[in-house]
Amino acid sequence: MKRMLASVVLGLALGVVGHAEAGQTLDNVKSKGKLVCGVSTGTAGFSMADSKGVFKGIDVDVCRALSAAVFGVPDKVSYVPLQAPQRFTALQSGEVDLLSRNTTWTLQREGALGLVFAPPTFYDGQGFMVAKKLGIKSAKELSGATICVQPGTTTELNLADYFRSNKLTLKSVTIENLDEVENAFFSGRCDAFTADSSALAGTRATKASNPDDFIILPERISKEPLAPAVRQGDDQWFDIVRWTVYALIDAEELGINSGNVDEMLKSADPNVQRLLGVTQGNGKALGLDEKWAYNIIKAVGNYGEIFDRNVGKDSPVKLERGLNNLWNAGGLMYSPPAR
Amino acid sequence: MPAKPASSLWTNPNFRNACWQVLTVAVLGAALGYFIHNSVINLQRQSIATGFSFFQREAGFEIGEALIDYAPADTYARAFMVGLLNTLQVAGIGIVLSTGLGIVLGIARLSSNWLLARLALAYVELIRNIPLLLQLLLLYAVLNTAAPGPRDAWHPLPGVFISNRGLFLPVPAGDPSHVFIAAAFAIGIVAAFGVRFWARKRQERTGQSFPVLAAGAALILGLPLLAWLAAGAPARMSVPELTGFNFAGGLDMPPEFAALLAGLVIYTTAYIGEIVRSGILAVSHGQAEAAAALGLKRGLILRLVVLPQAIRVIVPPMTSQYLNLTKNSTLAVAIGFPDFFSVVNTQINQTGQAIEGMACIIGAYLSVSLTISLLMNIYNARLALKER
Numbered sequence: 001m002k003r004m005l006a007s008v009v010l011g012l013a014l015g016v017v018g019h020a021e022a023g024q025t026l027d028n029v030k031s032k033g034k035l036v037c038g039v040s041t042g043t044a045g046f047s048m049a050d051s052k053g054v055f056k057g058i059d060v061d062v063c064r065a066l067s068a069a070v071f072g073v074p075d076k077v078s079y080v081p082l083q084a085p086q087r088f089t090a091l092q093s094g095e096v097d098l099l100s101r102n103t104t105w106t107l108q109r110e111g112a113l114g115l116v117f118a119p120p121t122f123y124d125g126q127g128f129m130v131a132k133k134l135g136i137k138s139a140k141e142l143s144g145a146t147i148c149v150q151p152g153t154t155t156e157l158n159l160a161d162y163f164r165s166n167k168l169t170l171k172s173v174t175i176e177n178l179d180e181v182e183n184a185f186f187s188g189r190c191d192a193f194t195a196d197s198s199a200l201a202g203t204r205a206t207k208a209s210n211p212d213d214f215i216i217l218p219e220r221i222s223k224e225p226l227a228p229a230v231r232q233g234d235d236q237w238f239d240i241v242r243w244t245v246y247a248l249i250d251a252e253e254l255g256i257n258s259g260n261v262d263e264m265l266k267s268a269d270p271n272v273q274r275l276l277g278v279t280q281g282n283g284k285a286l287g288l289d290e291k292w293a294y295n296i297i298k299a300v301g302n303y304g305e306i307f308d309r310n311v312g313k314d315s316p317v318k319l320e321r322g323l324n325n326l327w328n329a330g331g332l333m334y335s336p337p338a339r
Numbered sequence: 340m341p342a343k344p345a346s347s348l349w350t351n352p353n354f355r356n357a358c359w360q361v362l363t364v365a366v367l368g369a370a371l372g373y374f375i376h377n378s379v380i381n382l383q384r385q386s387i388a389t390g391f392s393f394f395q396r397e398a399g400f401e402i403g404e405a406l407i408d409y410a411p412a413d414t415y416a417r418a419f420m421v422g423l424l425n426t427l428q429v430a431g432i433g434i435v436l437s438t439g440l441g442i443v444l445g446i447a448r449l450s451s452n453w454l455l456a457r458l459a460l461a462y463v464e465l466i467r468n469i470p471l472l473l474q475l476l477l478l479y480a481v482l483n484t485a486a487p488g489p490r491d492a493w494h495p496l497p498g499v500f501i502s503n504r505g506l507f508l509p510v511p512a513g514d515p516s517h518v519f520i521a522a523a524f525a526i527g528i529v530a531a532f533g534v535r536f537w538a539r540k541r542q543e544r545t546g547q548s549f550p551v552l553a554a555g556a557a558l559i560l561g562l563p564l565l566a567w568l569a570a571g572a573p574a575r576m577s578v579p580e581l582t583g584f585n586f587a588g589g590l591d592m593p594p595e596f597a598a599l600l601a602g603l604v605i606y607t608t609a610y611i612g613e614i615v616r617s618g619i620l621a622v623s624h625g626q627a628e629a630a631a632a633l634g635l636k637r638g639l640i641l642r643l644v645v646l647p648q649a650i651r652v653i654v655p656p657m658t659s660q661y662l663n664l665t666k667n668s669t670l671a672v673a674i675g676f677p678d679f680f681s682v683v684n685t686q687i688n689q690t691g692q693a694i695e696g697m698a699c700i701i702g703a704y705l706s707v708s709l710t711i712s713l714l715m716n717i718y719n720a721r722l723a724l725k726e727r
Contacts (some may be wrong), residue, residue, distance in 0.1 A: 011557075040551065084688065085684050085685070085687065085688040088688065088691050089687075089693050092387060092509075092691070092693075108690075109389075109691070110691075111386075112386075112387070112690060112691055112692075113387060113388075113691030114385040114386040114387040114389035116384075116692070126591075131698040140539065143583065144582065144583045144584045144585055145583075145584040145585070146504060150686045151681065151684065151688070152684065152685050152687075152688030152689060153398070153688075156400045156401070157399045157400055158687070159401065160400050160401045160411035161399070161411070163401075164410075164411060164412070168642070170401055171403060171585065172402070172403045173403055173595065173675050174403065174675055174677065174681070174685070175673075175674065175675035176672055176673070176675075176681075177419055177673070177686070180476075180573045180673070180674075180675075181675070183480070183483075184483060184675065187480070187483040187503070188483070188488045188503050189483045189503050189504075189594065191584050231385065232385060232386050233384065233385060233386075236383075282692060
């Protein structure tokens with residue numbers, strides 16, 4: 001129903017209102033006094049409400065970082081939990097200012113959906129989770145299996161592609177609501193559950209009655225660069241989102257974290273001085289306060305801190321950094337010079 | 340004699356009515372045109388693709404249940420067709436089942452058996468007052484958790500398996516003679532109607548009755564049986580067999596379909612039962628008493644006197660229940676049955692073209708609903724009292 005509503009709203013909005021002007025989103029966010037952020041309804045490590053109803057995760061931290069960049073404080077965010085099929089409509093119609101919802105960056109989504117993606121905040125790959133008692137060691141053994149998947153995702157398309165190219169047969173069960181599809185898997189309706197492997201690890205760690213009864217198969221059948229997205233046509237807003245992500249990565253590379261950021265203000269390194277706004281200019285170029293990056297790091301920390309506390313060594317999910325390490329440590333996280 | 344007042348076109352009530360109507364249509368049309376024009380411009384400005392060219396593109400996603408051959412390499416148009424057939428299948432079977440059960444329920448509500456009447460009342464009140472979505476989610480969860488996995492499937496009868504993969508039944512294996520058997524079945528139905536027509540004429544002429552029911556049943560069942568025997572009685576069955584993860588062969592009914600169909604039927608039956616009850620109560624009590632005075636038995640009174648008159652009251656509200664059932668089938672999306680709505684939803688999300696997808700949904704459900712309405716209206720017109 002929500003999605004129906006979103007589509008109707010989109011129809012009406014497109015029918016009636018004028019067009020988005022460059023710079024409009026930032027003014028809009030400032031005049032509302034809050035950032036409206038589309039997040040997942042509950043993916044462990046990415047965005048999930050804790051027992052007090054506070055959203056936590058990498059995607060949530062991106063929203064918090066953006067709020068810190070715009071307002072100086074991280075909590076001027078209103079979270080809109082979105083199911084996979086609603087998310088693009090919500091962004092297109094202007095219901096949310098930023099879509100930070102473990103969403104894969106693809107050509108069609110930029111070309112045909114009118115979106116534009118900021119740099120990936122997590123490099124993922126699609127995997128399969130199965131019950132250990134099936135005794136399966138490889139995804140190639142899944143021929144004839146019934147597989148649970150969320151509809152309207154790249155996951156759904158990759159699944160069909162993988163089975164097609166490996167000449168395996170497949171029976172899919174597609175349920176829109178993430179909790180419902182996980183329930184279907186854990187109740188035994190499906191032999192396997194497929195999703196991004198990080199999400200699988202989160203599901204296994206937080207929702208299985210006994211995580212050791214389930215294994216994630218070794219195959220990664222796709223590239224899933226998960227990135228925040230905004231509407232096309234507002235380059236200033238896109239730049240702000242993009243550089244918010246880069247600031248997180250740059251801070252880790254420069255050794256700045258939430259604990260030492262005040263000390264680092266006195267650093268002699270010109271790169272640190274520029275990032276933290278000691279040397280003026282970057283803030284003005286983006287249309288933000290000169291202390292934008294300082295505020296981000298002070299509030300949410302650098303990328304490494306975000307990773308460790310949400311999905312890494314300090315979290316129940318305990319993923320390795322892998323591709324998500326800095327470029328100079330064997331990963332793909334790389335920030336252009338902030339100057 | 341006073342002069343006849345000059346009648347201008349403007350004082351002509353017919354002309355004025357027509358003017359207002361033309362004006363209303365023009366304003367509505369202009370508003371719609373403005374909306375569409377503005378939408379197209381805004382979609383272009385936001386670089387969102389428009390148009391229906393995606394129909395010919397490869398869909399790329401798997402559909403769990405398909406009545407026709409479908410593979411991810413097929414087009415979106417084909418995927419839509421799969422979804423539409425799934426919707427028609429569940430709505431068609433649902434309408435037939437809920438009509439039958441609804442009639443039974445309505446009669447049970449009026450039964451002189453206290454327990455039966457109270458049970459029927461409890462059923463109606465319980466089912467009508469719980470949201471359908473909740474019932475569907477509950478049924479689905481129960482089917483999934485209560486049934487065992489395929490490797491420990493229940494096996495109540497030879498060849499029948501019940502597991503959380505669905506209900507598997509043995510069916511006759513594909514055989515060329517099936518076409519002839521189906522044809523014999525159709526001929527049997529036509530012949531049965533012929534016999535009924537002939538028997539009625541004869542009864543009007545001579546007063547002699549003829550066992551139409553038995554003869555009709557014999558024709559409808561006997562002819563296909565003869566055809567089957569003539570084809571050499573092919574008895575090969577396709578029996579479900581556990582191969583790897585799941586059963587192969589036979590006929591299967593997956594839990595998503597079962598839960599959706601059961602949910603729709605259980606829910607709609609409660610409403611139809613009440614409609615049938617009100618229809619029966621609308622027939623004057625004197626009719627039944629008169630029939631009893633003529634010596635008709637209770638079953639015959641119901642079948643020959645009460646129901647034919649009740650049906651005139653029943654048909655119009657029944658139409659809206661059929662429409663409700665069809666539209667409620669869109670709740671399939673919540674429990675993962677790939678009906679039309681759910682397939683178009685996937686298309687909307689994969690192509691990002693929400694307006695076109697919504698237009699398809701509106702068009703499809705409108706066509707199905709109007710067709711049901713049309714058929715029911717024709718039936719209703721045939722039943723109506725002929726006033727001459």
